[in-house]
Amino acid sequence: MELLRACWELTDQICGKRLAPFLPELLERLAARRSLPASASVAVVQRVSRMSPATVDRVLRPYRLRLPRHRPSTTAPGALLKGQVPLRTFADWDQASPGFFEMDLVAHCGWSAAGEFLYTLCLVDVATGWVVCAGLRNKREDTVLAALERLRDDLPFPMLGLDSDNVRQYDRAQTPYRRVLASRILSTARIDELAAEYVALDPVQLKRDIEAAQATLRARAAPLGARARWVTQPAPRSDSYVRQPCPVG
Structure with missing residues (x-):
């Protein structure tokens, strides 16, 4: 159709x-x-x-x-920091409250990972689906950290948690705009501002x-x-x- x-x-x-x-x-x-x-x-x-x-x-x-069935992957598992980073338990992660983000790094390599290419760091809020992104020239630690700090400062609500893995569990899909409105954490002025942007898109x-x-x-x-x-x-x-x-x- x-x-x-x-x-x-x-x-x-x-x-x-x-x-x-x-x-x-x-x-x-x-x-x-x-x-x-x-x-x-x-x-x-x-x-x-x-x-x-x-x-x-x-x-x-x-x-x-x-x-095409598969795209190239540019991410390899790293075991060096697994024993050094404190792990959160399920009870520490509140998926109903805005502020807990999943993180992923997207390689803009097309259908081949050969040569040099750009990356996009994407953060998705679990509760609302709010997405913020930053373009990166490489995957170096200082580059990613600086981008994370910029994205955090641009959020309309505080970042409370950050996770680099996703679980295989789905709820009913909604736009980030609808999820943020449903969260009731925004001021009336901020809601009016987002509504105006939404209608204009x-x-x-x-x-x-x-x-x-x-x-x-x-x-x-x-x-x-x-x-x-x-x-x-x-x-x-x-x-x-x-x-x-x-x-x-």
Whole structure:
């Protein structure tokens, strides 16, 4: 189905468990911005918004099978610090209160880990899904620590804990915006400020801006030659979400 595939592409091809809960809100935002595909009738929009995770995965399976199965990993386990860093127990980690973060380092190496490339340090608040990121030139300790301190200072709430591993457990997916509002930790002024930013965002234009920035980065990296071979092999993608806008209703 074209509309579901467009939403999947717009959200960077996430799985059905994550995509299905977002569909009603995402479709509402696309309709508000008149950015729905031209073929999306009111009936189709309603049908897609009610899809279950299993149905989403079943419909998208033919498209998902066309994607590469594995990306290169640039992270190796380190045992040196395991005996030196104090471990927290389950009781110390409050997943219901904002401030406890999971951390990951993403390598922007494309489909090959050869040569030099940039990294992004990503922190995700467990309770709200709030995400903050910082670009890194390398994985050195001082570089990562400095980025962590910058990200911590930019948070709208205090950082209470930091974890570099995720558990294989899922709750119902929500946007960070919705989770932060539900946490009731923000002032009225801060809620109004976030609401204004939320209404002003256009998901399709945001996706285009991100891809334009990525294209610029690839173009600038191309002259590096052998160290940037990955830029000549970008991941397969589709422009199915780029359509002539049409009103709904």
